[in-house]
Amino acid sequence: MIPINSKITKIVAETPSTRTFFFDYSFEYAGIGQFVMVWIRGVDEIPMALSYKNAITVQKVGDATSRLFEIEEGGFVGLRGPFGKGFTIPKKRENILLIAGGVGAAPLASLAEKAFSEYSYVTIILGARNVDELLFMNRFLQCGHVYITTDDGSAHRCGFVTDVLEELDVSVYDRIYICGPEMMMKKVFDILEKEQALDRAEFSLHRYFKCGIGICGACCMDETGLRVCKDGPVFNGKDLMDTEFGKYARDASGRKKWFL
Amino acid sequence: MVNVTGLRLKNPTILAAGIMGTTGASLIRVAQQGAGAVVTKSIGPEPKDGHNNPSMVKLDFGYLNAMGLPNPSYEDFLPELKKAKQKSGVPVIASIFGSNEDEFRKVAQGLMSGKPDAFELNVSCPHAMGYGTSLGTDSKMVKAVTSAVCEVVNVPVWVKLTPNVTDIVAIGKAAEAGGADALVAINTVRGMAIDIHSGYPVLGNRFGGLSGDAIRPIAIKCVYDLYANMDIPIIGVGGISTWQHAVEMIMAGASAVQIGSGVYEGLNVFFNVSEGINNFLKEHGYKKTEEITGIAHERF
Ligand SMILES: Cc1cc2nc3c(=O)[nH]c(=O)nc-3n(C[C@H](O)[C@H](O)[C@H](O)COP(=O)(O)OP(=O)(O)OC[C@H]3O[C@@H](n4cnc5c(N)ncnc54)[C@H](O)[C@@H]3O)c2cc1C
Ligand SMILES: Cc1cc2nc3c(=O)[nH]c(=O)nc-3n(C[C@H](O)[C@H](O)[C@H](O)COP(=O)(O)O)c2cc1C
Numbered sequence: 183m184i185p186i187n188s189k190i191t192k193i194v195a196e197t198p199s200t201r202t203f204f205f206d207y208s209f210e211y212a213g214i215g216q217f218v219m220v221w222i223r224g225v226d227e228i229p230m231a232l233s234y235k236n237a238i239t240v241q242k243v244g245d246a247t248s249r250l251f252e253i254e255e256g257g258f259v260g261l262r263g264p265f266g267k268g269f270t271i272p273k274k275r276e277n278i279l280l281i282a283g284g285v286g287a288a289p290l291a292s293l294a295e296k297a298f299s300e301y302s303y304v305t306i307i308l309g310a311r312n313v314d315e316l317l318f319m320n321r322f323l324q325c326g327h328v329y330i331t332t333d334d335g336s337a338h339r340c341g342f343v344t345d346v347l348e349e350l351d352v353s354v355y356d357r358i359y360i361c362g363p364e365m366m367m368k369k370v371f372d373i374l375e376k377e378q379a380l381d382r383a384e385f386s387l388h389r390y391f392k393c394g395i396g397i398c399g400a401c402c403m404d405e406t407g408l409r410v411c412k413d414g415p416v417f418n419g420k421d422l423m424d425t426e427f428g429k430y431a432r433d434a435s436g437r438k439k440w441f442l
Numbered sequence: 443m444v445n446v447t448g449l450r451l452k453n454p455t456i457l458a459a460g461i462m463g464t465t466g467a468s469l470i471r472v473a474q475q476g477a478g479a480v481v482t483k484s485i486g487p488e489p490k491d492g493h494n495n496p497s498m499v500k501l502d503f504g505y506l507n508a509m510g511l512p513n514p515s516y517e518d519f520l521p522e523l524k525k526a527k528q529k530s531g532v533p534v535i536a537s538i539f540g541s542n543e544d545e546f547r548k549v550a551q552g553l554m555s556g557k558p559d560a561f562e563l564n565v566s567c568p569h570a571m572g573y574g575t576s577l578g579t580d581s582k583m584v585k586a587v588t589s590a591v592c593e594v595v596n597v598p599v600w601v602k603l604t605p606n607v608t609d610i611v612a613i614g615k616a617a618e619a620g621g622a623d624a625l626v627a628i629n630t631v632r633g634m635a636i637d638i639h640s641g642y643p644v645l646g647n648r649f650g651g652l653s654g655d656a657i658r659p660i661a662i663k664c665v666y667d668l669y670a671n672m673d674i675p676i677i678g679v680g681g682i683s684t685w686q687h688a689v690e691m692i693m694a695g696a697s698a699v700q701i702g703s704g705v706y707e708g709l710n711v712f713f714n715v716s717e718g719i720n721n722f723l724k725e726h727g728y729k730k731t732e733e734i735t736g737i738a739h740e741r742f
Contacts, residue, residue, distance in 0.1 A: 260640075393497060398460065399468050435512050
């Protein structure tokens with residue numbers, strides 16, 4: 183598909199570093215956790231999770247996201263998708279735990295709302311650098327119990343999402359969903375591995391995407407060869423055991439970049 | 443069993459260059475899914491990020507891509523090649539590129555210790571300035587590059603041709619004169635798509651190469667012409683995603699086929715195509731793929 187020409191109908195400043203861009207095009211059949219490729223013409227095309235059926239929530243980090251932040255309401259981008267495999271939707275009355283770090287809250291807020299509307303019991307651990315960067319706190323608060331952590335202690339608990347996780351009884355959750363910076367997810371992974379809960383956990387990963395449709399192989403994981411853009415971005419915890427996850431990722435050329 | 447330039451393939455389907463071929467692990471996965479052999483991503487002398495996105499889009503009738511030969515350099519790729527060789531259980535062909543004889547020679551030598559079963563020379567990528575088609579449309583250059591690599595390696599050398607020429611047979615002959623053991627045809631067909639809402643070319647590189655269904659008739663004709671005029675084997679590639687497509691390509695003159703974009707349909711494409719070919723051969727009383735290679739040339 184040629185990118186769908188989509189008008190930005192509304193822009194919401196969520197935090198100092200993130201904005202939500204609403205489009206006149208809605209991906210009605212998109213699964214939660216699926217992504218779209220966002221073409222910022224003349225600059226680049228980058229993957230973004232859908233934070234609503236018709237919106238993405240973007241953190242400004244580099245060229246393409248900076249250019250996107252200059253586009254105003256009424257401006258256009260091109261959208262391709264939805265692509266990849268999203269989250270497993272919890273069943274009625276299941277007890278679920280969501281762990282969101284930073285802009286990782288983008289795909290998880292929709293999941294919280296969906297789970298709540300389907301009568302699941304939702305617990306959320308939401309972490310951010312500081313109080314201003316807590317993303318979608320109000321969306322989460324309407325869906326269940328929210329634990330909040332900030333790296334600098336500017337709101338609630340000072341520390342990391344894993345501090346809360348370590349105090350929870352993980353065995354009560356039927357499903358656990360995680361999205362955030364890779365090192366945060368890796369720490370969660372290690373805890374869940376110890377608790378033997380990996381098969382109930384789903385992690386949303388981030389790798390460098392080129393084609394976005396599972397052909398070029400730029401985002402393949404070691405040692406499974408799974409493609410993050412097609413077989414993921416959401417993976418069951420078991421599928422990440424003994425992989426590159428938490429160790430390294432590859433840059434655009436395919437060279438390894440080790441996480442520190 | 444199919445024998446291509448001395449390589450023994452358990453079936454005639456081969457993963458094409460540039461598709462899931464940047465890491466050892468992904469090559470192994472494709473082999474486990476049924477490919478008879480795998481070709482690596484084209485590897486060059488220096489790390490290259492490739493073109494900006496969009497680098498690939500699916501159209502109604504095929505795919506358009508301009509990856510721009512992203513690769514980690516032969517030095518960084520060597521461990522991936524070794525891994526693929528150790529664990530894939532199928533022949534691994536190293537695809538390489540460079541801008542001249544020296545670069546080709548350097549990359550080939552640099553990868554030799556990974557023990558590739560063959561080299562495939564990419565003189566046909568249509569969208570990387572100074573590489574690929576820039577060389578592959580020039581018979582002299584094709585011959586020079588081929589002989590440069592043949593001189594320094596002791597495994598078969600395949601040369602992959604571009605269809606973006608007036609006379610593909612002339613280029614094929616040049617490769618053969620340079621010492622090529624087989625020809626691979628075809629790489630993508632130069633193409634472009636423009637977003638009418640903004641006037642921007644869709645690909646980051648503005649133009650690129652067309653693959654998939656749309657180019658199958660072009661590939662069939664190229665393979666047909668090469669088979670009629672060459673003595674070395676031809677590996678057919680372009681628009682194959684079913685066993686019927688593969689049989690057609692073999693009848694045109696291919697000894698084996700490569701599958702690229704067809705991976706979009708699922709990695710089981712290799713298994714499905716090779717099973718389909720087997721059943722077809724059995725049903726028609728043939729014992730080997732070789733028996734139908736080029737039979738279209740006997741029918742008038
Ligand atoms: C499945 C998926 C979902 C994502 N969802 C979101 C989201 O909801 N919100 C959000 O703010 N960000 C999201 N990202 C990250 C986002 O794609 C990058 O922040 C963005 O590409 C940065 O582009 P840039 O040009 O501004 O930065 P650059 O200056 O180009 O690079 C900064 C960093 O961004 C990453 N990046 C750049 N290009 C790509 C690419 N083509 N593919 C993957 N990563 C790239 C690299 O890690 C790079 O180091 C997601 C990534 C993936 C893979
Ligand atoms: C995403 C993509 C990347 C490719 N990269 C290479 C490459 O690195 N080297 C090469 O020789 N051919 C490359 N090709 C060309 C393919 O190997 C193949 O010749 C072409 O796509 C036609 O076959 P198909 O229709 O089965 O895809 C690439 C094709 C695609 C779609």
